[in-house]
Amino acid sequence: MVVRVLIADDHRLFAEALEAILSGDDRIELVGLAGDGEEAVRLAGERRPDVILMDISMPLMDGIEAAKAIKAADGDVSILMLTGSNARTDVDRARQAGAAGYVTKDRIAAELVEAILEVADR
Numbered sequence: 074m075v076v077r078v079l080i081a082d083d084h085r086l087f088a089e090a091l092e093a094i095l096s097g098d099d100r101i102e103l104v105g106l107a108g109d110g111e112e113a114v115r116l117a118g119e120r121r122p123d124v125i126l127m128d129i130s131m132p133l134m135d136g137i138e139a140a141k142a143i144k145a146a147d148g149d150v151s152i153l154m155l156t157g158s159n160a161r162t163d164v165d166r167a168r169q170a171g172a173a174g175y176v177t178k179d180r181i182a183a184e185l186v187e188a189i190l191e192v193a194d195r
Contacts, residue, residue, distance in 0.1 A: 078101055137170045
């Protein structure tokens with residue numbers, strides 16, 4: 074099974090680094106890059122990913138609001154929240170928005186692919 078992944082992060086270099094990490098794994102197909110929450114909602118509806126890597130802090134619509142909108146439209150999509158902090162309030166807000174998991178940006182290289190495959194398998 075190939076997992077279709079959408080990346081939503083307003084830091085272009087970070088998004089491209091994620092893309093590079095994921096492109097080396099044949100279990101993952103990247104279906105799009107969104108630079109803000111509104112674009113993430115639009116692309117999620119158009120591209121129908123299995124998993125969305127969603128930055129919490131983005132312009133126009135933050136990742137929490139985007140996650141709520143995406144989950145309301147498609148309850149089957151899994152959302153992994155990405156953030157620079159692991160503050161308890163961020164984790165709680167992400168879970169309340171329907172996120173399936175949470176990965177801090179400092180642990181991306183070590184944990185990202187396994188986290189994607191884990192939430193896609195639910």
